[in-house]
Amino acid sequence: MNTLKQAAIDRYPTSLRMLHWVRAIVIAGLLWAGWYMTGLDDEVASKYELYYPWHKSFGVLAFLLVLVQIALRWRTPTLPQPPQTLAGHERFLSRFVQRSMYVLIVAVPLMGYSMSSSYTMSDGVFFFGVNLPELLAKNDDLFVVFQWLHKVLAYTLLALIVLHVAGALKHRFFDSDPRNDVLRRML
DSSP states (O other), rough: HHHHHHHTTOOOOHHHHHHHHHHHHHHHHHHHHHHHHHSSSSTTTIIIIIHHHHHHHHHHHHHHHHHHHHHHHHOOSSOOOOOOOOOOHHHHHHHHHHHHHHHHHHHHHHHHHHHHHHHHOOOOOTTTTEEOOOOOOOOOOHHHHHHHHHHHHHHHHHHHHHHHHHHHHHHTOOOGGGGGGGGGGGG
């Protein structure tokens, strides 16, 4: 019985696992689209007619998904902790990377929203065809700041995602202690 109880705590609930993977796919697509669309010439019609509106919609979706995930994590009394078999620095790094990713997954869409809201030439902030209210005054000087923050924070998020994935794969395939396999908790 104790083993079954421990196994339940050693794996994230289905709702959090599903949100994790959906959010991961959405964010991977957003990072790729952001990189790709900003590299397109301004004369390419799809840059502003396709990529920017969809990037905004999926950015809002990523923001909403992370808010739901944070609420579910907060309401879930017991979640798996980094295995005690990991080295102390690995447990620290695991917590630091995970918390930093949550902060950035909230901050990056907020900076994107702030960019769109403050840019004088913006068509607004869309969420799959629905215009969201623009809460910031049009100000191109602020737009430049939000644009820089959006870019820097998105690349920082990408670096943390690479570290997160590399750590999970390292523990799964290279650690000698099978209890270090943290990936199975999300599968």
